[in-house]
Amino acid sequence: MRWRDQRQSSNVEDRRGFSGRNIAIGGGGLGTLVIIVLALLCGQDPRTLLQQMPVDTDVQTQSQRAPQNDDVKQFVASVLGSTEDAWSEIFQRNGSRYRQPKLVLYSDAVRSACGTSSSSVGPFYCPGDEQLYLDTAFFRELRDEFKAPGDFAEAYVIAHEVGHHVQNLLGTMGKVSEAQSRGSRTQANQYSVRLELQADCYAGIWAKYAQGRGLIETGDIEEALRAASEVGDDQIQKRAQGYVIPDSFTHGSARDRMTWFSQGFKTGDLRQCNTFGGK
16 A cells, blocks of 8 residues: 555544553453454444443553654554545535544553443444544554454554444444344344444445555555455354354454445445445
8 A cells, every 4th residue: 555655644643652551351251252352353333342341440551652653653644644535525525524533542451432441352433532543553463363464454444443433423323323222132233233344335435535546556455355354253253262153243244344345445435335225
């Protein structure tokens, strides 16, 4: 990805000079924790999970290491800047204004309007403060544990979280949360899957925009598709427990995640991302 050719967003807040300590995560044994952690690795709305995960409210203490304007931060700011340009243009074409989110870089633990969270939950979007949260150590996990290396795979992760912000602005996230509160656990999971797949489709729309601006290089889309596949619920469950439980999916299968990212990339059209329409 030619990310160095893209302007850098000013909406990146670097909290990596803070470190989280004494985080107590409750609920279930180690196996349960592993499944929960892995199921959230690409940005589910964290509010439901955080309600089930009591934590020490004094987890964040300042360390001596100051945040640095390193390559990682510049990369994140460049990708975020590209999403800002893309969605501002898309919203304007549809007669509305795109409200830019902030992206918070942190290490170990972070506080948000959704509660206090450890880095083990992975990247997430909090609708309460309209901010994205990312411990960039996740990029190393994506490369080493999920076998999905590449800068465009990392860009896909950011674009997916921005997709949740778009859902929040369009009112989709609120409607899903309300529907989940009325349904069964299985139904809630199904709504979650559809929400996540739509965020994948929106990430594909951004990738279409990036291609049109000359930011994509050979192999970039394949990197994103590999990442989408490797964080599919079926792939995660196979690695974690050796078998798959479709009713417990929260993000969608590898095939579905790749399909919806491709749908967004192929069409570049919000109307073609209706994952709630039974497709």
